[in-house]
Amino acid sequence: MLSVLSSLVLAQAAPAPPPSQEMKVPQVVRVLPGQLDTVPVFNSNSPELVQTEGILLSTFPSTGKGTPTAHLNRTLQGRFDVFAHHIAKAKTPNDLRSLYLGILLHNPGNQPVTVDVLHAASYLSQPDAPFITLPPYVDNPLGTVYAGPGSRAMTDVLRGQRQQEFPAQIVIPPKQSRMLLNLPIPVKTLDPPINGRSTLIRARSSAPIYAASLAMFAPTDASGSERVPTVAEWQTLLETGALAGPRDKTPTPPDQKKGAIIYGRVAGVAQGSRWKAQVVDPPGIQPDDPKTWYLSIPASGEAFSYGLSILIGGTLGTRQVQTAEMLVRYPDTAYQAHGNYAIEYNLVLPLRNTTNDTQKVAVMVETPIKEEQPKDGQLRFLEPPARQVFFRGTVRIRYNDDRNLPQTRYVHLVQQRGQQGKPLVEMTMKPGDRRFVTVDFLYPPDSTPPQILTIKNLGQP
Numbered sequence: 001m002l003s004v005l006s007s008l009v010l011a012q013a014a015p016a017p018p019p020s021q022e023m024k025v026p027q028v029v030r031v032l033p034g035q036l037d038t039v040p041v042f043n044s045n046s047p048e049l050v051q052t053e054g055i056l057l058s059t060f061p062s063t064g065k066g067t068p069t070a071h072l073n074r075t076l077q078g079r080f081d082v083f084a085h086h087i088a089k090a091k092t093p094n095d096l097r098s099l100y101l102g103i104l105l106h107n108p109g110n111q112p113v114t115v116d117v118l119h120a121a122s123y124l125s126q127p128d129a130p131f132i133t134l135p136p137y138v139d140n141p142l143g144t145v146y147a148g149p150g151s152r153a154m155t156d157v158l159r160g161q162r163q164q165e166f167p168a169q170i171v172i173p174p175k176q177s178r179m180l181l182n183l184p185i186p187v188k189t190l191d192p193p194i195n196g197r198s199t200l201i202r203a204r205s206s207a208p209i210y211a212a213s214l215a216m217f218a219p220t221d222a223s224g225s226e227r228v229p230t231v232a233e234w235q236t237l238l239e240t241g242a243l244a245g246p247r248d249k250t251p252t253p254p255d256q257k258k259g260a261i262i263y264g265r266v267a268g269v270a271q272g273s274r275w276k277a278q279v280v281d282p283p284g285i286q287p288d289d290p291k292t293w294y295l296s297i298p299a300s301g302e303a304f305s306y307g308l309s310i311l312i313g314g315t316l317g318t319r320q321v322q323t324a325e326m327l328v329r330y331p332d333t334a335y336q337a338h339g340n341y342a343i344e345y346n347l348v349l350p351l352r353n354t355t356n357d358t359q360k361v362a363v364m365v366e367t368p369i370k371e372e373q374p375k376d377g378q379l380r381f382l383e384p385p386a387r388q389v390f391f392r393g394t395v396r397i398r399y400n401d402d403r404n405l406p407q408t409r410y411v412h413l414v415q416q417r418g419q420q421g422k423p424l425v426e427m428t429m430k431p432g433d434r435r436f437v438t439v440d441f442l443y444p445p446d447s448t449p450p451q452i453l454t455i456k457n458l459g460q461p
Contacts, residue, residue, distance in 0.1 A: 020382040020418065023368075025378045026033065029316040029452060032213050034277025034305040034326055036343070040076060041273050041364030044084040044213035045341065045445075046333045051091055051283050053237070054244035056084075057267045058212040059328070061107065066240040072328040074269055075108075075208035081273045082201040083342040084213055085150065085445045088185040090193035098188070098218040098226055101197055102234045102257035103181035106210040107172035114206040115180070118207040118221075120166040121156035122183060123149035123197035123371070123430045126190055135194040136420055139443075140394050140412040147392045149198035150445030154342065155394040155412075157200050157393060166201070172209065179231055184218060198445050200342045202273075215244045243330070250332045254312065261313045267331030270337040274344045275322065279306060294352040295435060295455070297361050303456035305379075306347075309340045309449035316379070316450060349455065355427040360428050360458040363437055364421030366414060367391055367451050379452075382418025391415040391451055392445030397424050399437040421454055429461050 004192040023342035044057040055070045074207055087100055088099035107113040123129045129152040138145045143159050146152035162168070165183075172178045178419045180201065187193035214237050218226035251264025298304055307316050309325045326339035337343075367390045369380040427435055439453060 004377050006053065011195070015024060018384065020384055020386055024378040025379055025383045025385050025420075026382060027454070028304045028308050028377055029318055029374070029379070030282060031318045032277060032308070032319045032322065033279055034275055036272025036322070037274050037276070038271055039079045039081060040212070040327060040340070041081040041083055042211050042335070043268060043270045043326065043337055044086070044265045046267035046330070047244060047246060048085065048248060048265050049087045049089060049091065049246070050215045051242050052217045052245040053099070054241045055238065056063075056086065056213040056215055056244050058238060059269060060210045060212055060238065061091065061422075062256065064239070067242040070241070072268065076211055076327045077205050077208045079204050079220070079273075081342065082180065082203065082211070084181070084199040085196070085341065086185070086196065086215065087196040088187055090187050094195055096188040096445035098186040100184050100216045100218055101199075102179060102214045102216065102229060103173060104177050104212045104214060104234050104238060105170070105180050106153070106177040107174055107207070108210060109207055110174050111207065112145070112174060113172045113209055115170040115172065115209065116204045116206060116262055117162060117166050117168055117170065119157045119160055120162045121153040121203040122163065122165070122181065122197060123152045124185065125149050125196040130151065134392070134414050136414050136419070138412045138455070140333040140410040143394070144395070145160045145412040146224070149196060151198045151392045151394070151412070153198045153200050154442035154444045157202065158344070158394060158440065159395060177231060177235060179234065182228060199461065200442070207313045208429055211240050214238060214241070221418070247332055251334050254335050257271035263284060263311070264334035264342075266326075266337050267333040269327045270324040271327050272324040272343060274346060276346045278348045278350065280350060281440050294350045296354045297351055297359060297429065298455060298457040300357075300457050303454050305452040305454040308345065308365070308451040308453055309443050310426050311449055312336070313372055314450050315372055316368065317374050317377070318450070338439050339447065341441055341445045345441045347385065347439045349439070350434065351429070351437060351455070352434045353431055356431055357460055358428060358430045360461045361454045362423035362424060362426045362458055363397070363439065364423050364454050365391070365395060365415070365451055366421035366454050367415040367417060367419045369418050369449055380418070381420050385419035388417045388448070389414060390412065390417045390448040391444070393441060394448060396440040397437065399425055399427065400435055415451070417448070427460070456460040
């Protein structure tokens with residue numbers, strides 16, 4: 001699921017490393033407890049590369065619209081998220097217009113609607129968050145470490161921030177529309193002339209509203225300078241325009257069992273903004289009383305893992321598909337929100353040392369080779385890892401250290417395909433010792449699933 005921008009970065013990277021050798025590691029992947037919540041996510045990611053202006057995603061009714069099939073007729077109310085991830089590229093050397101991304105909200109009712117903007121971040125690849133090369137692990141206590149606009153936007157929202165560009169509240173009068181987002185993707189000064197924007201907004205509406213994500217080349221004023229499109233211009237595009245292009249690859253139907261899987265890009269409303277779970281021993285191992293449930297650490301030198309963003313064709317033997325379902329979508333776009341871009345994982349690990357010896361325990365994130373069913377319970381990794389970056393984003397770890405002092409760490413991870421993990425945290429646990437470790441992150445755009453969360457016993461200290 002590498003984006004156009006990610007592919008460009010890879011093409012411009014340093015010379016290829018030596019050929020990778022495959023390594024097989026005995027490591028069971030368990031089913032991750034919990035599930036996605038029911039918060040709807042307005043998910044605008046198709047077409048990823050926008051070359052013709054038009055409608056990216058509309059939940060408006062189709063009645064009276066120039067292109068009825070471009071409107072999915074579904075309201076949003078209460079808590080909802082808005083995710084948008086698009087790229088602009090000059091079609092010719094002389095066509096260097098900025099592409100504006102607009103997100104329009106409409107109140108169809110007879111009373112004013114209040115939309116609270118809880119958290120929000122929107123960044124360009126250039127100059128806000130270029131795809132720079134970073135080490136695999138960098139402490140990120142202030143949120144100043146990032147590589148790519150998706151990495152930066154997810155870090156901000158994980159930290160509960162709202163950019164100054166976004167108001168805390170928008171009041172939409174009856175039968176009127178307001179802009180939630182109206183920002184450019186400029187290419188004029190770039191070489192090559194390509195740029196992208198990643199946006200995540202968490203919001204709450206007091207009554208039903210419609211939403212639309214739209215793409216428009218910058219209009220000009222009397223002097224020929226670019227200007228910001230008006231609400232009326234966005235409204236006209238919504239009412240008269242067609243779907244933006246070019247269209248992405250048509251996805252493989254979920255019931256197709258043979259051949260390669262084309263996941264497709266997402267354009268629709270997905271169900272699920274957050275996956276929360278208390279990760280405890282599997283059924284049959286747990287004590288009878290849920291209040292005493294815990295996660296037994298592995299035996300010395302061993303490890304087990306839980307899938308993160310695992311999907312059809314890559315469940316790593318669990319047969320668990322974590323991908324968010326689509327409530328409404330366009331026929332030529334993804335059947336599910338593959339990759340779970342911008343979905344937050346909140347995982348609590350109540351670790352317990354059930355052995356008779358003091359053990360050193362590590363928690364890490366890893367990126368094994370994607371497969372549906374590992375052979376003989378062995379995950380496959382590459383040494384050295386492949387060139388493609390499959391994960392770049394910030395993970396938050398909260399735990400009590402060996403002095404029993406609470407710690408919170410933000411770590412920016414960069415993982416390539418087939419890369420084994422290094423410890424995010426190491427703890428020395430005495431027999432019977434119990435530690436709560438909480439792992440939180442938002443799955444970053446420009447990443448490729450699956451990843452795993454691994455608990456490993458490093459042996460006696």
